[in-house]
Amino acid sequence: MKIKETLIKLRKFWIENDVPNITDENAKFLQNLISQNKLKNALEIGTANGYSTICLTSVLQKNLGHITSIEFSILSHNQAIANIKEAWLENTCTLIHGQALDIIPTLPDNSFDFVFIDGMKRRSKDFLELSRPKIKKNWIIIIDDVIKFKHKMPSLYEYVQENKIPYEVIQIDSDDGVMMIVKL
Numbered sequence: 562m563k564i565k566e567t568l569i570k571l572r573k574f575w576i577e578n579d580v581p582n583i584t585d586e587n588a589k590f591l592q593n594l595i596s597q598n599k600l601k602n603a604l605e606i607g608t609a610n611g612y613s614t615i616c617l618t619s620v621l622q623k624n625l626g627h628i629t630s631i632e633f634s635i636l637s638h639n640q641a642i643a644n645i646k647e648a649w650l651e652n653t654c655t656l657i658h659g660q661a662l663d664i665i666p667t668l669p670d671n672s673f674d675f676v677f678i679d680g681m682k683r684r685s686k687d688f689l690e691l692s693r694p695k696i697k698k699n700w701i702i703i704i705d706d707v708i709k710f711k712h713k714m715p716s717l718y719e720y721v722q723e724n725k726i727p728y729e730v731i732q733i734d735s736d737d738g739v740m741m742i743v744k745l
């Protein structure tokens with residue numbers, strides 16, 4: 562199976578099983594961001610079953626890019642491996658099983674130009690703080706669900722304000738939006 566067929570299958574599974582995958586609007590937003598900025602080396606926190614990983618990789622591969630995605634549920638990690646294989650994207654994705662808070666510090670510094678944070682909402686600030694040294698100049702960080710789950714992320718909003726990190730909150734669809742942080 563290839564990308565489109567795998568995504569259709571996963572979307573059906575998502576609807577039937579209430580998997581918290583990104584929405585179509587969010588997928589399009591992220592894909593445009595990668596495409597317009599010619600981003601190549603992405604880090605994702607929160608793979609789940611690999612739906613968003615496949616959406617991002619479908620564009621990254623056109624830029625000859627790569628994604629590293631971290632997931633701590635072994636069940637979800639194994640589902641993601643199978644789904645990425647079905648989409649024929651194994652060569653463009655590195656899936657890591659484990660606690661992102663432990664794994665991010667082991668990744669090389671200055672190596673990513675795009676980070677998508679979609680793990681446990683109350684740890685979004687920790688994911689951001691740990692990811693910052695891992696990112697090159699001209700990087701973009703996207704943190705998902707920052708409107709609907711703002712109440713779970715007070716430390717994230719405090720952190721960006723205290724560190725004077727410019728950010729923008731973008732409403733993506735009627736459901737929710739993302740925080741975008743860009744360093745030029």
Ligand SMILES: C[S@@+](CC[C@H](N)C(=O)[O-])C[C@H]1O[C@@H](n2cnc3c(N)ncnc32)[C@H](O)[C@@H]1O
Binds near residue numbers: 609612633634660680
């Ligand atoms: C909202 S879901 C991700 C959805 C996925 N990005 C998509 O759109 O297809 C969040 C995922 O992050 C994982 N997760 C949460 N906190 C984590 C952590 N600290 N380390 C690794 N994975 C984590 C959860 O197990 C869950 O599968």
